Amino acid sequence: MVPRAISRERADRIARSKHCSHCLEYSFKKVVVKPASTMQRDEFGAVWQVSRVCGVCGLDEELVLDADGEVIYTT
Numbered sequence: 104m105v106p107r108a109i110s111r112e113r114a115d116r117i118a119r120s121k122h123c124s125h126c127l128e129y130s131f132k133k134v135v136v137k138p139a140s141t142m143q144r145d146e147f148g149a150v151w152q153v154s155r156v157c158g159v160c161g162l163d164e165e166l167v168l169d170a171d172g173e174v175i176y177t178t
Contacts, residue, residue, distance in 0.1 A: 108170035111136050114151040117172045123157040123164065124177060130158035143167055147175050 109117070114136045122129050133156040139149035153166040167175045 108150045109168070109172045111151070113172060114153060114168050117168060117174075118153040118155055118166055121166065121174065123160060123162055125162040126157060126160040128157065128159040131155045132158040139167060149175055 115134060118134055118136065119129070119131060123131075133154075135154045137152055137154075139147075139152045143149035143152060147167065148169050149167045150170045151168040153168065154163070155166070156163050165178045167177075169175055
């Protein structure tokens with residue numbers, strides 16, 4: 104049996120549970136979860152790309168998640 108990738112809702116919950124890399128707060132005023140690009144899927148095995156804006160310091164950050172919900176990289 105092939106394991107299924109995490110759902111969009113689970114990806115959103117994981118993204119909100121990771122702190123801001125600048126101010127270390129957990130408050131986000133915007134979180135957008137969308138499928139990973141073809142390049143991210145091919146190169147890193149990514150499933151979800153999350154764009155989020157910190158509600159405290161305003162940092163615009165991107166997380167890329169794999170099928171298990173692990174963060175592959177952050178920009």
